[in-house]
Amino acid sequence: MEIAEVRSFIENGLPGCQLTVDGEGCNFSVVVVAEAFEGLSPVQRQQKVLATVKDPLATGALHAISMQVYTPSEWERESAKAEGSATSTE
Known part of the structure; x- marks a missing residue:
């Protein structure tokens, strides 16, 4: 499979999600941010x-x-933490 194929499957199943896909062959890792996950x-x-x-x-x-x-709110917090740790090491 290709990254684009994995992306397409997930985006079609979770419309409006933010998605990062990495990997190759038949092994992939994804980060999915979706309002559908609330609750x-x-x-x-x-x-x-x-x-x-x-x-x-x-x-x-x-x-x-x-x-x-x-x-989305959890992702904002995670992103802020990552940015904070990146700036504190400079």
């Missing part, structure tokens, strides 16, 4: 993402996918 547990969020790629998982085209899943 859901981490496991429920991951299940939503996995549901978007169930077909390539079933065929073996996608073997492994690791993921980080955030709501």
Whole structure:
């Protein structure tokens, strides 16, 4: 599979999400930020993402996918933390 294919599956299943995809072959890692995750547990969020790629998982085209899943407000906090640690090391 290609990054663009993985991106397409997830974006189609979670419209409006912010998405970063990395990897190659049949192993990928993703960061997904979606309002659809509001009120859901981490496991429920991951299940939503996995549901978007169930077909390539079933065929073996996608073997492994690791993921980080955030709501928009959680992502803002994570981004602020990352920026803060980056500026404090300069």
